[in-house]
Amino acid sequence: MDKTFLSEDILLKVDKPARYIGNEINMCIKDPAEVDIRIAFCFPDVYEIGMSNIGMQIIYGMFNAREDTYCERVFSPWFDLDAIMRERHIPLFTLETQTPVRELDMLAFTMGYEMCYTNILQVLDLSGIPMYASDRTDSDPIVFGGGTCAYNPEPIADFFDFLYIGEAETRYDMVLDLFRKHKGDRKTFLREVSHIEGIYVPSLYEPAYNEDGTLRAFTPKYEDVPARVKRQTVIDMDSVRFIDRPVVPFIKVTQDRVVLEIMRGCIRGCRFCQAGMIYRPQREHSAEYLKKYAVKMLEITGADEISLSSLSSSDYSGIKELLDFLIEYTSKKKVNISLPSLRIDAFSLDVMNKVQDVKKSSLTFAAEAGTQRLRDVINKGITEEDIMSGSLEAFKGGWNKVKMYFMLGLPTETDEDRNGIGELCERIAENYYTIPREERNGKVQIQASSSFFVPKPFTPFQWAGMKTAAEYTEMAHQVKDHIREQLNQKCIRYAWHDPEVSVLEGVFARGDRRLSELIVTAYRNGCMYDAWSDSFRADLWKKSFEECGISPDFYNRERETDELLPWDFIDIGVSREFLEREWNNARLGRVTPNCRQQCAGCGARSFEGGVCFEDKN
Amino acid sequence: MKIRIKFSKRGNIRFIGHLDMMRYFQKCMRRADIPIRYSDGFSPHQIMSFAAPLGLGTESDAEYMDIEITEDIDRAEAVKRLNDVMCDGVKVLDWKVMPDNSKTAMSQMESADYLVICGDVELAPLQKDEIPVTKENKKTGESKTVDIKPMIYEIHKVPEGVFMHIAQGSSANLKPSAVMELLGTGYDRIIRKEIYDSNGLTL
Structure with a gap:
C-alpha cells in the first residue's frame, strides 16, 4: 500500500514515522467494503508499548479471524504528532487502511494500567468522538474496553459504552454477532449486549452515595439488566487460538521478541497481587502445545529472542520439558531465550547458565519486604533461606549482580521492616564474600529498588490504606539512610519509584464513577502519558483535584470490610469472604499455603478447571 | 561464501530508517531460512552490511547488502524465498556470489x-x-x-x-x-x- 494519512512533510518531521504508517509484516489486509464490522483497536500509549502487548496481538488475530470483521490498530500519537494534529485539525486514523477512526463502527481499548486513562481521552478527542458515552449518537462508533483495568471500571465508566470483564476469547463472538444485528441502533444494542455474561454497560447502572461519600448502592436501572457481572475465563487453555500471524514491527519495540504465554493465573496467592487473584485458577497450556507454538511463532516472525510469559514460570508444571526443548531448538537457530519470573534455584541457575552470558546477566529476587514477618503478612512465599541459598549458588557459578525488588508502605509495616531492606542486602553481600576470592567475579553489585504499595481491587489488601507522597518519600529516605549504614554499603545501590504516581494510581485503582470528571479536567489541563515519568505532571494533577473538589485521601483511606466497594458488582469467582479471611490472616501474620499445597477455598473452583482439578481427572 | 543482495525500497517503506532496515532484514533471513553466517561469541549476530544508508524518506531501486552464508543455495531459490517474506515495498532483485577476497559494497561504492x-x-x-x-x-x-x-x-x-x-x-x-x-x-x-x-x- 502506498497511502499514508499524514502528509510527507509531517512524517519527515515527527520522530519515528514508522509508528504511523502500518504496513508491517503480518499486518491484516482486508477490503473494508467486504466486511460488516470495522473495529479500531487501541492500546492507549505509544506504538512501541502497545505493539509489545500480547493481549492486543491475541485480540487482533481473534477479531480478524471473523470474515465479517476488519480490526485495525490505533495508538496514542506521540507528543510531537499530537501537537501537529491539534494545530492542523487532523483526525486520528487507523494504521491498516489509514482511515479516520471516526469512520469505523467500533473503537476498542485495552487497558493494562491505570496511568493510561488520560490517553484514552486523547484518542477519543483526536478521533473527534465525544469523551462521555452519554454525548454519543448513532453516528458515533461504539466505544468499548477491556483488560486489567476493567476489573474496577468505575473511574472510566462514563467514557465507555460497554466494558468486557475477563478474558476475551469466550464472549466476543456473541458480542460482535449482536452488534451486526443492531448496527446503527446504539440504544438497542447496548441494552441487548448487557445480557451477555461478562458485559458491563455503565449507563444501565446507577450508583448512590452516603453522606460521607462512600457508596450506598449500585443497582441496574432496569429489571432485565443483571445486578452482577461475571468475569469471563478460558478453562481449556489449549483450545484458544494461536496468534498465527503476529504483526512484526519495523522499529524496535519494548518486547522485540516472541512472547510465549505458558499459563494464566498463579498458585501463589500473594496478598498484594491483583493478577494473582483475578486470573484464578491457574491454568496451563500443555508442553506439546507450547513447543509447537514456539517454533511456529519464531518461524513466522523471524525474531531472535523468545520469552516465557506468566506470573510465575517456575510453577508451570511442564517447565523442565519445555525449557529442555527450547534450549536445544534455540541454540541450533541462534535464538536467545529470556527468562523473567523464574525462581532462583539450582534448576533455573543451570538453565540460565546455558542461555545467558553469566557475566552480563543479573539475578532477580522479588523479596517485596525486608523482614520475614512482613513477607508472611503479604504471603510472599520466599524465605531468607531461599534468597541466601539461591544467591550463594549463583555467586559460585560466576554471577555477581543481584536485583532486589521491594515494596514500601505495606500493611503493618514498621521501621524494623524498612531497615530490614538494607540489612537483607547486606547479608547478601556478605554471602558473596564467603566464597574464596579467586572464585569471585569481581565485586558484588546489589541493586535494590522499591515501589510503593498500591492496594488493588479484588485482593485481600483491597481494604488497606495508603500514605501520602510526603510520607512515602520519608520512608524511602529511611531505607536509603539505613543502607548507607551497612558495612558493604558501597556495593548496594538504591532507587525508588515516584511516590506521586503511586498515590494517583491508588486513587484510580479503587476509585468510583465520580473520578471521570477529574480525568477529563486533568486531560484538559494538559495531562497525558502519565505512565511516562518525563511527562507525568504532579502539579497539573494537584490543580485538577482542587478544581474538582476531590481529595486523594478519600480514595486512599483504609476501608471497613462492611463498606460497599465500587467494584463489588463484579463477580470474579474468588469470593469476598475469602478476601476478607485473607485480610485477617495478613494482619495476624498467618501464611496461606499455595494452591498446590492445599486448597484455600477461594471460590475459583467454581470455574471447574485449572489447578483446582489437577491430578483429579 | 560471500553473497551480495540487491533490493529495491519503494513506497511507504521509505519512512523506515537504516537501522530498522537492518533489523528487518535480519528477521527476513530467519523467516526465509537463509543459511546466513553468524559471528562467534555469546550473542552471535548475523554477518550483514549495507553499501550505504538511505536517508529517511528516500526511495531506492538499487540497494546493496553483503552477507555470508554457510552452505550454497541456488540463486533463484534464494531470491524467491526472500521475496516470499518481504513486506510491501521491498523487493529482492538479485543474489550474487562474490569472490572470497572481494571488498564490501560499502568500501567499493564511489x-x-x-x-x-x-x-x-x-x-x-x-x-x-x-x-x-x-x-x-x-x-x-x-x-x-x-x-x-x-x-x-x-x-x-x-x-x-x-x-x-x-x-x-x-x-x-x-x-x-x-x-x-x-x-x-x-x-x-x-x-x-x-x-x-x-x-x-x-x-
Whole structure:
C-alpha cells in the first residue's frame, strides 16, 4: 500500500514515522467494503508499548479471524504528532487502511494500567468522538474496553459504552454477532449486549452515595439488566487460538521478541497481587502445545529472542520439558531465550547458565519486604533461606549482580521492616564474600529498588490504606539512610519509584464513577502519558483535584470490610469472604499455603478447571 | 561464501530508517531460512552490511547488502524465498556470489545515480567552475568550505524532474538533497537509481 494519512512533510518531521504508517509484516489486509464490522483497536500509549502487548496481538488475530470483521490498530500519537494534529485539525486514523477512526463502527481499548486513562481521552478527542458515552449518537462508533483495568471500571465508566470483564476469547463472538444485528441502533444494542455474561454497560447502572461519600448502592436501572457481572475465563487453555500471524514491527519495540504465554493465573496467592487473584485458577497450556507454538511463532516472525510469559514460570508444571526443548531448538537457530519470573534455584541457575552470558546477566529476587514477618503478612512465599541459598549458588557459578525488588508502605509495616531492606542486602553481600576470592567475579553489585504499595481491587489488601507522597518519600529516605549504614554499603545501590504516581494510581485503582470528571479536567489541563515519568505532571494533577473538589485521601483511606466497594458488582469467582479471611490472616501474620499445597477455598473452583482439578481427572 | 543482495525500497517503506532496515532484514533471513553466517561469541549476530544508508524518506531501486552464508543455495531459490517474506515495498532483485577476497559494497561504492521528482527546475546555478559550500561540523563546531562541483559528475533535466550522478562514498560524498537545496527547488521524492564502484561498474 502506498497511502499514508499524514502528509510527507509531517512524517519527515515527527520522530519515528514508522509508528504511523502500518504496513508491517503480518499486518491484516482486508477490503473494508467486504466486511460488516470495522473495529479500531487501541492500546492507549505509544506504538512501541502497545505493539509489545500480547493481549492486543491475541485480540487482533481473534477479531480478524471473523470474515465479517476488519480490526485495525490505533495508538496514542506521540507528543510531537499530537501537537501537529491539534494545530492542523487532523483526525486520528487507523494504521491498516489509514482511515479516520471516526469512520469505523467500533473503537476498542485495552487497558493494562491505570496511568493510561488520560490517553484514552486523547484518542477519543483526536478521533473527534465525544469523551462521555452519554454525548454519543448513532453516528458515533461504539466505544468499548477491556483488560486489567476493567476489573474496577468505575473511574472510566462514563467514557465507555460497554466494558468486557475477563478474558476475551469466550464472549466476543456473541458480542460482535449482536452488534451486526443492531448496527446503527446504539440504544438497542447496548441494552441487548448487557445480557451477555461478562458485559458491563455503565449507563444501565446507577450508583448512590452516603453522606460521607462512600457508596450506598449500585443497582441496574432496569429489571432485565443483571445486578452482577461475571468475569469471563478460558478453562481449556489449549483450545484458544494461536496468534498465527503476529504483526512484526519495523522499529524496535519494548518486547522485540516472541512472547510465549505458558499459563494464566498463579498458585501463589500473594496478598498484594491483583493478577494473582483475578486470573484464578491457574491454568496451563500443555508442553506439546507450547513447543509447537514456539517454533511456529519464531518461524513466522523471524525474531531472535523468545520469552516465557506468566506470573510465575517456575510453577508451570511442564517447565523442565519445555525449557529442555527450547534450549536445544534455540541454540541450533541462534535464538536467545529470556527468562523473567523464574525462581532462583539450582534448576533455573543451570538453565540460565546455558542461555545467558553469566557475566552480563543479573539475578532477580522479588523479596517485596525486608523482614520475614512482613513477607508472611503479604504471603510472599520466599524465605531468607531461599534468597541466601539461591544467591550463594549463583555467586559460585560466576554471577555477581543481584536485583532486589521491594515494596514500601505495606500493611503493618514498621521501621524494623524498612531497615530490614538494607540489612537483607547486606547479608547478601556478605554471602558473596564467603566464597574464596579467586572464585569471585569481581565485586558484588546489589541493586535494590522499591515501589510503593498500591492496594488493588479484588485482593485481600483491597481494604488497606495508603500514605501520602510526603510520607512515602520519608520512608524511602529511611531505607536509603539505613543502607548507607551497612558495612558493604558501597556495593548496594538504591532507587525508588515516584511516590506521586503511586498515590494517583491508588486513587484510580479503587476509585468510583465520580473520578471521570477529574480525568477529563486533568486531560484538559494538559495531562497525558502519565505512565511516562518525563511527562507525568504532579502539579497539573494537584490543580485538577482542587478544581474538582476531590481529595486523594478519600480514595486512599483504609476501608471497613462492611463498606460497599465500587467494584463489588463484579463477580470474579474468588469470593469476598475469602478476601476478607485473607485480610485477617495478613494482619495476624498467618501464611496461606499455595494452591498446590492445599486448597484455600477461594471460590475459583467454581470455574471447574485449572489447578483446582489437577491430578483429579 | 560471500553473497551480495540487491533490493529495491519503494513506497511507504521509505519512512523506515537504516537501522530498522537492518533489523528487518535480519528477521527476513530467519523467516526465509537463509543459511546466513553468524559471528562467534555469546550473542552471535548475523554477518550483514549495507553499501550505504538511505536517508529517511528516500526511495531506492538499487540497494546493496553483503552477507555470508554457510552452505550454497541456488540463486533463484534464494531470491524467491526472500521475496516470499518481504513486506510491501521491498523487493529482492538479485543474489550474487562474490569472490572470497572481494571488498564490501560499502568500501567499493564511489558514486550513485539519483532521480529527483520535482517540478520545473533551473540548472544554471550549477554551471560554474567552482561551487563552494560551507559545512559546519556539528561536533567540533568548526566550519569547512568544500567545492562540490567535482562531486557532480552529471546532472540533467528529465520529464519527472532531475537526474544526477554524484559522488557517494568514503572519499567524497554528496547528498542529492544538498544539490536540490543549492538549486533552491523543493521536490516530491528522491529515488536512488544505482550505485557504482570506482570503475563505474554497478555493485
